[in-house]
Amino acid sequence: MKILTESDSGQIRNVIDSGVKNKWNWNWLQHSVEVQLEKHGVKTFKLEAIFQKIDVPGKAWCTTCESEINYGSRGRVAMIDHVKGKSHIRKTDTVLSNHSIKAMLKDSSAAEEVNEPSQPSIRDVVKLPVPLFDRVSNAEVDIFNFSKICCLISV
Ligand SMILES: [Zn+2]
Numbered sequence: 127m128k129i130l131t132e133s134d135s136g137q138i139r140n141v142i143d144s145g146v147k148n149k150w151n152w153n154w155l156q157h158s159v160e161v162q163l164e165k166h167g168v169k170t171f172k173l174e175a176i177f178q179k180i181d182v183p184g185k186a187w188c189t190t191c192e193s194e195i196n197y198g199s200r201g202r203v204a205m206i207d208h209v210k211g212k213s214h215i216r217k218t219d220t221v222l223s224n225h226s227i228k229a230m231l232k233d234s235s236a237a238e239e240v241n242e243p244s245q246p247s248i249r250d251v252v253k254l255p256v257p258l259f260d261r262v263s264n265a266e267v268d269i270f271n272f273s274k275i276c277c278l279i280s281v
Pocket of ligand 1: 190
């Protein structure tokens with residue numbers, strides 16, 4: 127199966143759809159359909175956003191359902207009916223839900239990035255007690271540094 131473009135119009139009309147009652151018409155794709163979805167309310171879809179013409183006589187490809195739609199007998203009406211059909215509506219709802227989950231995840235990660243500087247990291251929160259040996263050496267270093275400063279001052 128091959129997806130065709132407007133540059134294949136001649137081939138579609140004269141070869142692929144030559145024996146089809148309602149031959150493919152690119153203008154059909156400019157038509158908008160209002161659909162009542164189950165989860166996402168009323169939405170308007172341009173047929174262009176849903177269908178692609180394929181190299182099968184009288185058939186278009188629904189990119190939402192990933193299936194062939196027969197327009198050969200009823201033309202654009204068959205495509206509109208498909209968009210308003212139960213199975214296509216269910217698929218559209220699923221696709222829109224997946225998109226909104228992705229958008230939600232994207233939003234929350236963006237919010238996290240913004241909040242990051244004000245939120246202490248786990249390393250800052252869980253402070254491990256410094257072992258005694260380290261504390262002594264730290265103190266020694268401090269004394270060394272202090273005596274160095276004293277020497278500089280006294281010189
Ligand atoms: Zn569909």
